[in-house]
Amino acid sequence: MSESHNTSTATLNRLSVYLRCLRELQREQLDTISSQGLATRFHLSSTQIRKDLAQFGDFGIRGVGYQIDPLANRLHQLLGLDRKHPIIIVGMGNLGTALAGYIGFNDDSFEVVAGVDCDPSKIDRRRGGVDVRDMSDLEAVVKETRAEIAVLTVPAAAAVDCYESLIKAGIRSVLNFAPVPLQEKGGLRLKQVDLRTYLEESTFLLDPPS
């Protein structure tokens, strides 16, 4: 019902999940689904589904549930997936190259438009299906490709500098895979994807202390 956007990250992540669930239901030719149906099918919480969705309008039909197609369309649009987002990969090592191939594969909302690196042996070649450009041309690459999102996959030692460069170049959102905590600043969105932390979370929980 509300129109202002103070949606939490947690809610946002769930919207993304809901959309994926709906896509699956669409493949099964279903027409409507109740919050309870979604919940049991995909191990979610029905109340939470209703709360999350109600933030953006009254989609549901009481006594019936949600119409899958319109709801999926609305989520698609809400998440900004109705236009193509150009992405650059910063650091075309193995991980960067793998992600370049991974993102945008079978997807028409995201496109990896370039990689950048500072290793001369990689520059001006194709890797992972994208052209690799010189890191020192970053600003030009961003301008040229209108990239909004950067995936940061450089070694830890280079992460802070690269991050600063990305800000200067006008990137608006960064997914950081380097195990270095960067700080969100200005209007820039930052998401830390920290494999090391995830593994350490596991090992703590595997045999908890005392």
Add this chain to the structure above:
Amino acid sequence: MSESHNTSTATLNRLSVYLRCLRELQREQLDTISSQGLATRFHLSSTQIRKDLAQFGDFGIRGVGYQIDPLANRLHQLLGLDRKHPIIIVGMGNLGTALAGYIGFNDDSFEVVAGVDCDPSKIDRRRGGVDVRDMSDLEAVVKETRAEIAVLTVPAAAAVDCYESLIKAGIRSVLNFAPVPLQEKGGLRLKQVDLRTYLEESTFLLDPPS
């Protein structure tokens, strides 16, 4: 001070970050640091640092701060990093191969002991520095290597089946990179690392609705 483990994921992730910060301070030959010092240096919250650390004992010295070496050692131990954790990679495509090289690089707490895949052209070769074994030998591989943690990097369509197999094979913790919501069950730890969701979070926030 408490001895029972009901530590939240959020706290756990922060412990991992604290340890990394302490490592940096160690490289700078520092001896002690106050919660305030840590906070301003690394853009954290001093109160939260104290609350988080106090859960595991009284490490700090009032009026002084924390002794870096003992605290780092304790966190290292708490996080289970004082022994080596064998990891298998399930799905040795580009992403799996890249992660195989990435994890365990320069690290003595984690070791990738094998990859598994069902593509015959990959099986029994080395990729990303590890031996690739046949997915159908999973149980044997897990037994042999005593792997506790699995990194799941198979295509979406295969994720659920592979996950089930991992449970059967006795894996205790899974890091899932496939864009498929799996459900945590039994004593098994599950962590979703969903690139797609992260990107969609970005695009929502880049131009929020209405």
Add this chain to the structure above:
DNA sequence: CCATGTGAACAAATTCACAGCA
């Protein structure tokens, strides 16, 4: 006197429970 450790206040997120509509 300074910085920790912590109870108490506050804020955020989740779950409950039910009124109201198709």
Add this chain to the structure above:
DNA sequence: TGCTGTGAATTTGTTCACATGG
């Protein structure tokens, strides 16, 4: 009747403020 949408209750997490101890 069945399921949504939502206030109210609860749980969880964070911040404040200060008593306590080196």
